[in-house]
Amino acid sequence: MKFLNILFLAFIALFFSACAASKGYDYSNFLQTKPRSILVPMPTNETAEIKASAAVLAHSLAPLSEAGYYVFSPALVNDTFKHNGITEPSEIAQIPLSKLKQIFNADAVLYLNVSQYGTSYQLINSKTAVAVEAKLVDINTANTLWERTVLAQQDSGGGSGGLLGILVSAVVNQIVNSVGDAGYDMSAQAMMMLYAPDCYDCLLRGQYSAKYMQDKQLTR
């Protein structure tokens, strides 16, 4: 009887420990593949801003490389597609992974989609936002290795009081933003967020990183 009780308790303990483990982000596919190199094709773009894809891709380079991955030269990759008659990001997304592997021999492909980009103007305020959906796919098995969505945004708060002051500041903001390309700057911030390490659903570091396999969400 005592033995059965202990067995029962052991089962309960096992059951709950399994529950605790499954609460974390599922990195099992990722840890099986352990990608070294990542191909990032031109992001698909749902916004009206033509330059959104270029800005998001360019700003992916530093954080993704510093995370420890080999990232293929985006300009060279895009020209390779162009020379083969493929110019639209949506067409690139249709290319079979086996074909991409044949040409690039990457370990994984990172598909990005820009769903918001740039500054929208309300009557007395303007808001700059960049939103990107990312999906990292195993080039051999097509398994999803990692997925994350980020949104970076900033409101231009009206300065000192009075409706006129607020109106003026909205106008000034519009001018500044259109010259300085606020979307470009905001996409830098968005991409820093997207590839940041050590959080619940963060991208794990790659093999060039000194902290490879020491990500906080793994060692916890």
Add this chain to the structure above:
Amino acid sequence: MRYKILLVALCAFIFAGCAGDKSSALYYWDGSYTSANYKYLSDEYDLNEQISMLRDSEQRAYEKGLKVPPGFYAHLGLLYSNLGNMPQAKAYFQKEVELFPESKSYIEFLLTQDKTTKAKK
């Protein structure tokens, strides 16, 4: 005398801390590779301007003893090949492969494709 030793030790400790912080960056970034890609991908660029910007950046990385980021040499190779300077293009493609062996098959694919297109001409 004892204080002096302590002071030296403290200094060493502080600077060791600094060195630790710096080593966390794997590559040399000054924004030029990022902006070169942004401009190239949005079709607003000048080949010679990009080449001189990236070669300056390469020089600064060398002086600081840091590596250029992945894809940097490949991008320079692309710029030279667009100028029709194939020897320089190949030299940079080769540098990319040496620094990052992950690029080997892709660069080989590009070089053989280049040969076949030339043969067709």
